[in-house]
Every structure is written in structure tokens, then in C-alpha cells.
Amino acid sequence: MDKKIKVLIVDDSAVIRQLLSMLLSEDPEIEVVGTAGDPLIARDRIKALNPDVVTLDVEMPNMDGVTFLRKIMTLRPMPVVMVSTLTQAGAETTLEALEIGAVDFIAKPVHDAAQGLSEIAGELRSKVKQAARARVGRGAAAPRKTNRIYSAGKEKLVAIGASTGGVEALKTVLMDLPAECPPIVVTQHMPPRFTAAFAERLNRECPMKVSEAKHNDPIEPGHVYIAPGSHHLEVVRVSNQYRCTLSESAPVSGHRPSVDVLFRSVADTVGRGAVGAILTGMGKDGAEGLLAMRKAGAYTLGQDESSALIYGMPRVAFERGAVMKQVSLSHMADAIMEACESSARAAVRA
Known part of the structure; x- marks a missing residue:
């Protein structure tokens, strides 16, 4: 330079x-x-x-x-x-x-x-x-509460990964989703005390319930689970129900919690019943995991360059073929809901 x-x-x-x-x-x-x-x-x-x-x-x-x-x-x-x-x-x-x-x-x-x-x-x-290098003052859409009603089946699950810029981005997406949204699991790079405060802040402002994930939490519609700092969050299936599992195993892609760990678990456990979204952030965490989700039949989304504070993680995921569709932050919630509803209809027809 x-x-x-x-x-x-x-x-x-x-x-x-x-x-x-x-x-x-x-x-x-x-x-x-x-x-x-x-x-x-x-x-x-x-x-x-x-x-x-x-x-x-x-x-x-x-x-x-x-x-x-x-x-x-x-x-x-x-x-x-x-x-x-x-x-x-x-x-x-x-x-x-x-x-x-x-x-x-x-x-x-x-x-x-x-x-x-x-x-x-x-x-x-x-x-x-x-x-x-960040796109400061790029005019991201202000969060807004939605009147949309979610009509897909209960088997859907949404996984979201974010890093730098994710606090603003996640709030924007969640505020535009309905209270009775599909269950959502999130990994956001953040220290332990900060993830708890982040979840509490989102819970006060967003339509759905938001909490820091706890080990063995049942994963339910209308609820968002945030990976706690310093713990990987994974999705497992126990007695026909999805649950959160936490671990302090070694960092993956340089991070704990790691987006790759979450996405790979969703690929293995939920497969075609999942929707994955990778948002703003530096580095490459989440790219391989999102690719695994796509290969498992999940629908995958990536935040586009113009709306990302840091177009790092979404860029790497897109370049590796993990992203099926790039969308702006202001349209991410709609894209997630449309993916959930269209895949649910396809499952019914099958």
C-alpha cells in the first residue's frame, strides 16, 4: 500500500x-x-x-x-x-x-x-x-417492523452468519421478519459479555423472541438463538426436534464461535429444510459452511457488495459458489421468507 x-x-x-x-x-x-x-x-x-x-x-x-x-x-x-x-x-x-x-x-x-x-x-x-476500507455512510435501510405473516411449515430453519457490521445488519433483517418467523440460529463474532447484551438488546426491539443460545435449548419458531461468545453453536436433532448444542472446541476459520461450524451442522442436520444467509464481515468464516449447506439442498443467500459494511465474508462465499442469490440488506428478510415459503411449497408438492 x-x-x-x-x-x-x-x-x-x-x-x-x-x-x-x-x-x-x-x-x-x-x-x-x-x-x-x-x-x-x-x-x-x-x-x-x-x-x-x-x-x-x-x-x-x-x-x-x-x-x-x-x-x-x-x-x-x-x-x-x-x-x-x-x-x-x-x-x-x-x-x-x-x-x-x-x-x-x-x-x-x-x-x-x-x-x-x-x-x-x-x-x-x-x-x-x-x-x-468500510463503506461508512452508505445509507443502509432503517430497521422497520413488518406486518408479514409466515405461512411455511414448521420444519424450516434459518441460519445466519455475520461479523463486522453485523450488529446493524442483523437488527435490520430481524426487524423486517414476522414475530412468528421460522426458528433462526445466528453466529455473530463477538466476545462473551457482548453476545448476551446483544441478544437482550435485540429481544427488546425485535418482533420475535431473541436469546443467547443455551446448551440443549429446543429450537422453536418465533425464536432467534445467538451463539454465545467463545462457544461454537451447532444444531442437532434429538427425538425428532432440533436443539442447540454448545462447545468450547478449538477455533475454526480463526473464530469461536465460528459461522462455518454452525452452517456445517445445519447442512448435516437440516439439509434441504434450511435457508442460509451470510452477512457483512471481514475474512472468510462461513464460506465453506454455506457451500456445504447449498450442496445439502439448502437455499443460500449472501449480502451484496453495495449494502455490506465489509464485503469480505459474503464475497468469499459468493466466489466459492456457496451463494445462490445475492441481495441487498434491505431485501434480505423478504428473500429469507420467500425461500422458506417456496421450499415449503415444493416439499408439499413432492
Whole structure:
């Protein structure tokens, strides 16, 4: 890369500012062009330095990070990576930031944040570089509640995988599905505390019931099951009923939870009775699993490039022949329902 990614670091801690500067500057593709101790200083430095990416602390004096993020996304939309804490409060605030438009986040431990950040330096640099390529301010459809009624059989199951940008994307899809939707299993790359907060947030706002999946949960219509952070989620069949199973086995495709693990289990257990959808995210997790679903007779969908914050996972899945149809985020819910209903009709005719 000829042009370096210019980064502005906004954090009230001088120690963290210095550490983030050092860790990011170790990458030859990144240049830290400035730092700011609070949003008021950051506002002036954004204008003066024109950074490609801003790292933004959640908790700061004068103006909290989320309030400042709202101003950024309103006045000058740009890629922002939030710096959060691994706490319940930090998770809630970070999820709000992601819905507002932050590209991604890094989570620092409550104790010895300096050591914790050093341990995830590679992840930090990777997320900043991905953020620089993100389609910020692309005008994704606002979530809307639907009046649609689901009429397919009870044997249908939907599996969804997402990563960077998935908080906004999943909410958009779920808000446009009916309360009595087919059962839905989701793997979203996220730390443990964050998946619980994410499920609770979706449950408050979406038409259907949403919960973090528990081991041996029966999988039922009108319910969405989110894979807990650090656990793979798989679908099994026990006594003629689908159930969730969780494991802490080794990461797959670099992740735990892994979209590939979920999709492969759905391919093996549900086969042609399933619909798979892969949404925004960096990397390739989910591509092989979605291909396995397609080969097993499932209908497979991928988010298109124009509506994806990060067109990584959907792109790899499409290039490997795993995606039967690419659709925009605003049409994903309709495509899922149409696939469920058409395959259910085909099963009746057979």
C-alpha cells in the first residue's frame, strides 16, 4: 500500500493514547497522525488532520464517546473503531455505538488495560485497516417492523452468519421478519459479555423472541438463538426436534464461535429444510459452511457488495459458489421468507 492509513486516537488516558500510538505505528501501513484527550480537542483535530480512521474511547470527560460518535456520523461520517471495556456496561454502550455507525470495536480488560491491549495488538491493527476500507455512510435501510405473516411449515430453519457490521445488519433483517418467523440460529463474532447484551438488546426491539443460545435449548419458531461468545453453536436433532448444542472446541476459520461450524451442522442436520444467509464481515468464516449447506439442498443467500459494511465474508462465499442469490440488506428478510415459503411449497408438492 503506497498511501498509509491516517489514524487519530481519542482517549482521555495519556497512557492508553501512547500505547495505542505505539502499537498501531508498528504496522508500516498505518500512520498515527494525532491524538486527543477529549472530544472537544478531537473535533478540531479531525478538521485539521483529516484522518482515515478514528479510534474512540467510550468513556471520556466533557462528552462521552457515543454522543461524540453521533455528531461525527451526522456531520462527517467516517470509519470509527470504538475502544471499550469488557464489562456489561461497556458492552451495552458499544452495541449502541455500532448501531449508530461505528465500524468495529476492540475490548480492553478492566484490569491492566495496557497489558490487555498489547495482547490484542494484531487484532487492533487488523480492525483499523479493515475500517479504512468500510463503506461508512452508505445509507443502509432503517430497521422497520413488518406486518408479514409466515405461512411455511414448521420444519424450516434459518441460519445466519455475520461479523463486522453485523450488529446493524442483523437488527435490520430481524426487524423486517414476522414475530412468528421460522426458528433462526445466528453466529455473530463477538466476545462473551457482548453476545448476551446483544441478544437482550435485540429481544427488546425485535418482533420475535431473541436469546443467547443455551446448551440443549429446543429450537422453536418465533425464536432467534445467538451463539454465545467463545462457544461454537451447532444444531442437532434429538427425538425428532432440533436443539442447540454448545462447545468450547478449538477455533475454526480463526473464530469461536465460528459461522462455518454452525452452517456445517445445519447442512448435516437440516439439509434441504434450511435457508442460509451470510452477512457483512471481514475474512472468510462461513464460506465453506454455506457451500456445504447449498450442496445439502439448502437455499443460500449472501449480502451484496453495495449494502455490506465489509464485503469480505459474503464475497468469499459468493466466489466459492456457496451463494445462490445475492441481495441487498434491505431485501434480505423478504428473500429469507420467500425461500422458506417456496421450499415449503415444493416439499408439499413432492
